Amino acid sequence: MIHQQKSQRKIVVQSLLVVVLMFGFGFALVPMYNVFCDVFGINGKTGIEATAMAEPTVVDEERWINVEFVTTLNQSMPWHFKPTVKKIRVHPGQTTTVDFLAENLSESEMVGQAIPSVSPGWAANYFKKTECFCFNHQPLAAGESKEMGVRFFIDPDIPSKVTTLTLSYTFFDVTEKAKAKSNKKDELVKVATN
Amino acid sequence: MSTAITHEEEHHEDLTGWRRWVFATNHKDIGTMYLWFSFAMFLLGGAFALVIRAELFVPGLQLVEPDFFNQMTTMHGLIMVFGAVMPATVGMANWMVPLMIGAPDMALPRMNNWSFWILPFAFSLLVSTFFMEGGAPAFGWTFYAPLSTTFAPSTTDFFIFGVHLMGFSSIMGSINIIATILNLRAPGMTLMKLPLFVWTWLITAFLLIAVMPVLAGAVTMMLMDRNFGTSFFDAAGGGDPVLFQHVFWFFGHPEVYIMILPAFGIVSQIIPTFARKPLFGYASMVYAVAAIAFLSFIVWAHHMFAVGMPVAGELYFMYATTLIAIPTGVKVFNWVATMWRGAMTFETPMLFAIAFVVLFTIGGLSGLMLGVAPADKQYHDTYFVVAHFHYVLVTGAVFALMAGTYYWLPKWTGYMYDERLGKIHFWISTISVNVLFFPMHFSGLAGMPRRIPDYAVQFADWNFLSSVGGFVFGFSQLLFFYIVIKAIRGGEPATNRVWEGAEGLEWTLSSPPPHHSFTVPPEVR
Secondary structure: HHHHHHHHHHHHHHHHHHHHHHHHHHHHHHHHHHHHHHHOOOOOOOOOOOOOHHHHOOOOOOOEEEEEEEEEHOOOOEEEEEEEEOOEOEEEEEEEEEEEEEEEEOOEEEEEEEEEEEEEEHHHEEEEEEEEEOOOOOEOOOOOEEEEEEEEEEOOOOOOOOOOOEEEEEEOOOOOHHHHHHHHHHHHHHHHHH | OOOHHHHHHHOOOOOHHHHHHHHHOOOOHHHHHHHHHHHHHHHHHHHHHHHHHOOOOOOOOOOHHHHHHHHHHHEEEHHHHHHHHHHHHHHOOOOOOHHHHHHOOOOHHHHHHHHHHHHHHHHHHHHEEEEEEEOOOOOOOOOOOHHHOOOOOOOOHHHHHHHHHHHHHHHHHHHHHHHHHOOOOOOOOOHHHHHHHHHHHHHHHHHHHHHHHHHHHHHHHHHHHHOOOOOOOOOOOOOOOOHHHHHHHHHHHHHHHHHHOOOOOOHHHHHHHHHHHHHHHHOOOHHHHHHHHHOOOOHHHHHHHHHOOHHHHHHHHHHHHHOOHHHHHHHHHHHHHHOOOOEEEEEOHHHHHHHHHHHHHHHHHHHHHHHHHHHHHOOOOOOHHHHHHHHHHHHHHHHHHHHHHHHHHHHHHHOOOOHHHHHHOOOOHHHHHHHHHHHHHOOOOOOOOOOOOOOHHHHHHHHHHHEEEEEEEEHHHHHHHHHHHHHOOOOOOOOOOOOOOOOOOHHHOOOOOOOOOOOOEEEEE
């Protein structure tokens, strides 16, 4: 009887361990998914900010690469959003700045967040941004317009079969989320000063 | 040892009236409650299905609003998967596993009570959303983000907690079954002597404890995205809605085997009984079940061929998926080989089991078609998919559950059911279920999308047929209800063995078995 209870407990504990591990595994799928996307260049995510230090000094003047710009507004967000140029030609390794124009057409202050995507996806890792308006929330007052820059270069190691890269930005309306966050911050400040 | 158990159990037997059920620790009582609960959910989910079929009787919108239609498809799926099929298989496990392995009860009787009694609360939470502002979940039983996060009504949080509770219930039930099978087998009952139903449940229980926590994680992430400002599935914050589909189907694919493996087990008990031959290829059956369970973990993205996967991914998931056909084919072959040159008789359980083999195979073959990535682009989210999973789940899992009910009903109640009515129930069900689902292959191949309350007139004939079949199938289940009630209330007394060819420990007990059986472990040769 005692022996049986002991082995019973062992089975229950081991099973619960599996349960806890698999619950954690569910959450571990999130970073794993991002790593997979990164390695296989699946969904055109351009990865994190490249530091200005990483800007290459060598420019491959032999090659030209077309870079096209596409802009989208998510869920008919009432903004105007366009690149100042639709297409440019650059050498790999050459640092370039392109401006985008955004205008808030609504009658209230809004906060936007641009999400970049590069296609073909497997070449996304060769597209490096050192400065981008997409790194931050972009608040625009009612009717305000703003020129926003993105500074980028293309890694000279990019495979020679790539002749065209398309950079797409989608603006998302994050006004509600930004408000909720700043409210929380204000509360924290209040608590701290009290 | 056995005397100690006997004393404790005798103490419990004093409970009568409602206390017997609310404080139940007896595996037979809890099994009975599971089965009745799942039958109630089967009727509720069936009623939702009839609303769907009524709306789709003819083209155009006539009975319900599109949003309510979406609530019906969603709740039909959720109730049938989590409320009807899963608890029914757990109920059969509760009843039969201890009897089959010669155990006095489940290993953890109090936890058993808890895992059942969570269910009514979970489903009350889920169904209560119908009466709230915003209505019930309407995003499909797969609850893809962002439909279930950004665009869902506030009642979705009730759904999330409901799913959490169902997860707790399943996990506790599974741990109990694992502990029972590994620990409480009668002396001599080695693992490779276990009845197939016990084997399939042991493997199902492992699947459950592995993937229910992943489902819990998925709904927890949803909850956080909805209420706490995280961005797991929100592209605006750097998340990805496609990630949701990966997490969901990592749970979802093993889930379909959680529903079908116990059905395999039931059929593997019934066919040898009525073929009067031992099961052909017992060991290969066990290994096939284990192989299917293992493969179920590495094929999930075949549900997502349309999301824009790299070709390498599509190829991998396609090959891995079609690989499942091999162990499944082994099983079908073995069932047929068991019947081959057997002295077969065709009582109702056997009829349902044979229908299972034939119709499940049809569902398996359409699954093979869907598993081929380039072809799936055509079939994705059409009625062809609906036909496929209803063949494996209704004529598969549900038919096996009905077969199991007829097979064990005399053992449970002590009375034979009405064989004539059982056969009528079988034939009405089998014909109507094919009238219901077979035309869906055609409407699906012609391009009719699923989860839409209206359709182009070219699909009218097939939908009319499906609806007629749906109503006949739905109402014929009331006959099933009547047959079960009739057998409970009396009839021809059942012998211990009930069926001439039945083998196994459960048939050595009286019908119905004593409330506390195998208090002294039987000896297995």
